[in-house]
Amino acid sequence: MLESDINTIVKEAQDRWNAAFNGGDAAAVAALYTSDGTVLPPAHAVVKGTAAIADFWAGFISAGVREHGIELLDAQDGGDMAYSSGKWWATGSGEDGKALRFEGTIVTIFRRQPDGSWKTCLHTWN
Template structure:
């Protein structure tokens, strides 16, 4: 995206991710990752590839996790790769049915695609 700095690109990517997740569309979330994308969730097996990523996020969506948002802390451009760090939060229901707020930190690595767009190739959080 000519004229945009990496922070603007990452903010837009985060906005697309949040919009897809919050709309309940796991396939749209997975489409934001590269075909060989990897998700490294805490306390869970590695999730690799578009289909597995869609299934993984569908589980969160069906469990009632919603209102996801990301606050960008830093983004650095490395040519065809970039990384960002930030804080994330979402809401959901606990086992007792009471509303919970989940939050933590996030690191995302992006890869520039041949068409100039950016997709996530590695995503991890706590």
């Protein structure tokens, strides 16, 4: 696969993730992960499997985290696996009601599915 192809695939995957999260749909976010997908949040227990991933992201959404975005820095294809790195950001409110901006870096590993689509199998950030 050409580098530009994997960049397009990853960018489209990131856009679907952001749209689902920003739309407040944790189940749609979780559907973008493989059934054995793993989320490795900073300072939190490992989150594994679609149901646990949906619950995890539902907590962020209900806490008022919103306007999530990702800037792709790099994507590499490894056959049926690919990885990407980037920068992420989101907004929310502090306990005092003031707007907060969160940001950091992200690494995502994707696995090609039997139907040719790509889903996240590992996701971590700081």
